[in-house]
Amino acid sequence: QVQLVESGGGLVQAGGSLRLSCAASGRTFSSYAMGWFRQAPGNEREFVASIKWSGSSTYYADSVKGRFTISRDNAKNTVYLQMNSLKPEDTAVYYCAAGGSRRPTEIEGLYDYWGQGTQVTVSS
Numbered sequence: 001q002v003q004l005v006e007s008g009g010g011l012v013q014a015g016g017s018l019r020l021s022c023a024a025s026g027r028t029f030s031s032y033a034m035g036w037f038r039q040a041p042g043n044e045r046e047f048v049a050s051i052k053w054s055g056s057s058t059y060y061a062d063s064v065k066g067r068f069t070i071s072r073d074n075a076k077n078t079v080y081l082q083m084n085s086l087k088p089e090d091t092a093v094y095y096c097a098a099g100g101s102r103r104p105t106e107i108e109g110l111y112d113y114w115g116q117g118t119q120v121t122v123s124s
Helices: none
Strands: 004-007 010-013 018-024 033-039 046-051 058-060 068-073 078-083 092-099 111-114 118-123
Touching (some): 018 092, 033 068, 033 078
Antiparallel strands (some): 033 046, 092 118
């Protein structure tokens, strides 16, 4: 069992930056692929970024590529999402997720555990 708690969300102006953190409980954190997803009001949840259990491989949605960076610290049981050059369309609740995939993936069904989410609001 893995419990995930996101933090770091908030209100930021367009062009600004935020860093989200996701702290995981459980001794097997380092064996999971981790992902970030987001859901804007009225929209379905969408993939943002994913990272392999070892941190050696990452995968991004086209909409955030070059602006967002996912990373992890297995010693701290934490995954991060550095978000730069934020746009109003990045406004959403951001969720982290853990899954048993052997490689980074955008497929929601491959993630077994989800956090409660943290709100990110980007003003224009």
